[in-house]
Amino acid sequence: MTVTVHTLHDRISPPTGADSSLQTQEYLINMGPQHPIAHGSLRIILRMDGETIREVIPVPGFVHRGLEKMGENLTSLQFIHLTDRMDYLSALMNNWAVSKAVEKAAGIEVTQRAQYIRTIMAELMRLQSHALWWGVLGMDLGAFTAFLYGFREREVIGKILEETIGARLTMNYIIPGGVMSDLHPDFVRQTKEVLPYMKKMIDEYDVLLSGNVILQERLRNIGILSGKDAIGYGCTGPVLRASGVPWDLRKTEPYGVYDKVDFDVPVGSVGDNWDRYYVRMEEMRQSIRIIEQLIDNIPEGDIQTVKYGGRIKIPAGTYYDHLETARGVLGVTLVGDGTDKPYRIHLRSPNFNNLWVVTKLAVGWRIADIIAIQSTLDLVIPDIDR
Amino acid sequence: MAGLTQIEDIRRIEPAAEERPDADRPAVMVPVDRLHGLMQTLRDDQAFAFDMLLDHTAIDWHTDGDIEVIYQLFSTLHGQYVQVSAKVPRDNPVVPTVCDLWPIAQWQEREAYDLMGVLYDNHPDLRRLFLEDDWQGFPLRKDYTDEDMLERSK
Numbered sequence: 153m154t155v156t157v158h159t160l161h162d163r164i165s166p167p168t169g170a171d172s173s174l175q176t177q178e179y180l181i182n183m184g185p186q187h188p189i190a191h192g193s194l195r196i197i198l199r200m201d202g203e204t205i206r207e208v209i210p211v212p213g214f215v216h217r218g219l220e221k222m223g224e225n226l227t228s229l230q231f232i233h234l235t236d237r238m239d240y241l242s243a244l245m246n247n248w249a250v251s252k253a254v255e256k257a258a259g260i261e262v263t264q265r266a267q268y269i270r271t272i273m274a275e276l277m278r279l280q281s282h283a284l285w286w287g288v289l290g291m292d293l294g295a296f297t298a299f300l301y302g303f304r305e306r307e308v309i310g311k312i313l314e315e316t317i318g319a320r321l322t323m324n325y326i327i328p329g330g331v332m333s334d335l336h337p338d339f340v341r342q343t344k345e346v347l348p349y350m351k352k353m354i355d356e357y358d359v360l361l362s363g364n365v366i367l368q369e370r371l372r373n374i375g376i377l378s379g380k381d382a383i384g385y386g387c388t389g390p391v392l393r394a395s396g397v398p399w400d401l402r403k404t405e406p407y408g409v410y411d412k413v414d415f416d417v418p419v420g421s422v423g424d425n426w427d428r429y430y431v432r433m434e435e436m437r438q439s440i441r442i443i444e445q446l447i448d449n450i451p452e453g454d455i456q457t458v459k460y461g462g463r464i465k466i467p468a469g470t471y472y473d474h475l476e477t478a479r480g481v482l483g484v485t486l487v488g489d490g491t492d493k494p495y496r497i498h499l500r501s502p503n504f505n506n507l508w509v510v511t512k513l514a515v516g517w518r519i520a521d522i523i524a525i526q527s528t529l530d531l532v533i534p535d536i537d538r
Numbered sequence: 539m540a541g542l543t544q545i546e547d548i549r550r551i552e553p554a555a556e557e558r559p560d561a562d563r564p565a566v567m568v569p570v571d572r573l574h575g576l577m578q579t580l581r582d583d584q585a586f587a588f589d590m591l592l593d594h595t596a597i598d599w600h601t602d603g604d605i606e607v608i609y610q611l612f613s614t615l616h617g618q619y620v621q622v623s624a625k626v627p628r629d630n631p632v633v634p635t636v637c638d639l640w641p642i643a644q645w646q647e648r649e650a651y652d653l654m655g656v657l658y659d660n661h662p663d664l665r666r667l668f669l670e671d672d673w674q675g676f677p678l679r680k681d682y683t684d685e686d687m688l689e690r691s692k
Contacts, residue, residue, distance in 0.1 A: 155657035157665060216668040257562070384640055385641050386591060404617060470565070470608070470621070472593070474592075487597055504645070504649075508642060508645045
């Protein structure tokens with residue numbers, strides 16, 4: 153039995169003539185790898201018929217660093233420091249996902265204080281990530297002002313995170329057994345100050361952009377994704393929930409202290425760009441709600457149960473664990489062989505699985521619509537390539 | 539998790555499926571020629587309704603001469619998980635594709651081909667995903683060597 157392997161070259165050449173009329177011919181447009189919509193380095197080849205998209209061929213791999221290969225030669229405590237280079241806007245959740253898988257494999261308990269800190273930090277991160285996404289969406293659609301507003305709020309939250317964690321973008325904070333350092337003495341006060349401010353700002357986002365006619369025209373009823381397709385294409389996170397599937401791991405399989413808080417999971421009804429937009433707007437409000445319930449109740453206690461720099465042996469076996477980042481389900485497959493380095497580590501990144509639905513969503517729409525569709529999918533390319 | 543009853547249900551439809559006790563969730567190992575049939579039943583049978591292929595990857599067991607392909611399935615209907623795996627020989631790792639069942643498999647399988655060299659039979663567009671088309675070798679295999687780019691810790 154032989155299996156044929158193709159190349160990109162045979163995939164994109166030659167463009168075929170459109171069969172419907174003599175006047176038109178299909179042609180290829182290359183977007184990226186350097187393109188504002190790529191939010192990183194992603195090449196997209198579009199097969200066009202006039203202004204209409206016939207086929208989308210994403211070509212990832214420009215930021216492939218081989219994290220999974222590197223992980224085979226690093227202990228889990230060392231590997232944590234690479235995870236925030238994947239989806240840099242969900243850095244803490246990436247730390248947490250790997251820590252959670254290692255804790256489950258090695259049977260490590262985590263103190264309540266560490267769980268509270270992790271949950272609050274993850275929600276601040278989600279808030280920051282969505283604020284940035286909102287700004288970038290505005291910029292992608294031609295409203296540069298939104299970009300500046302989004303970054304303004306990101307800065308405010310970034311400052312709080314920086315004081316405790318010490319980094320602004322590639323944050324390493326959550327490690328197997330707890331967190332790396334205790335909260336900054338001013339953390340609780342600052343967070344409590346910033347929550348009402350964020351609430352006001354999200355309302356301002358609505359006034360500034362959500363009701364805008366141009367934005368509405370470009371988002372409503374464009375790029376409609378049915379719930380069935382979203383599941384088949386492996387979409388998770390806001391993309392899946394906007395299509396009406398209420399699957400949020402924070403609710404269905406609570407980790408951290410999500411079982412102690414009361415929050416809603418926003419879902420969409422149409423599955424178009426607008427639903428993906430508004431689900432994220434609502435998620436920001438829910439994140440604020442979660443932090444409000446936790447910030448006054450952080451228990452005293454240890455923050456770490458494993459000696460830092462110690463060796464965590466992963467027993468032989470196959471482990472899979474996952475959690476909800478700002479973009480969807482980040483799954484970690486961990487294969488242990490009894491040593492402190494994993495035999496194999498595989499990361500199921502949410503963006504990798506969310507990307508491919510664009511090959512279905514964008515077909516039949518105009519070239520300008522793929523900008524809006526990509527923007528509401530909220531892709532972070534280093535997470536796709538890993 | 540109602541894990542045990544599920545394994546029994548799977549064994550009823552596919553007697554060749556072996557339970558894997560070393561996994562942390564309901565997990566079965568099937569011979570590779572029964573893989574596609576089992577996957578089809580797991581997706582279509584409403585008692586299972588595994589409508590989402592959450593993750594797919596491969597593991598290189600080079601000392602045994604095997605490559606193991608792992609599928610993590612999730613049912614949005616029942617909220618259940620199952621892990622299905624199969625082993626293929628390392629020198630001829632041909633696995634039937636499941637991208638006719640779950641569209642996302644098309645790209646997850648391309649990743650496994652690109653990095654691990656698993657060949658998927660009937661795949662409509664099997665080609666490299668991250669690396670260039672003329673790349674030699676499959677980097678995630680344990681015996682992969684690259685003098686310029688790979689450094690091994692002792």
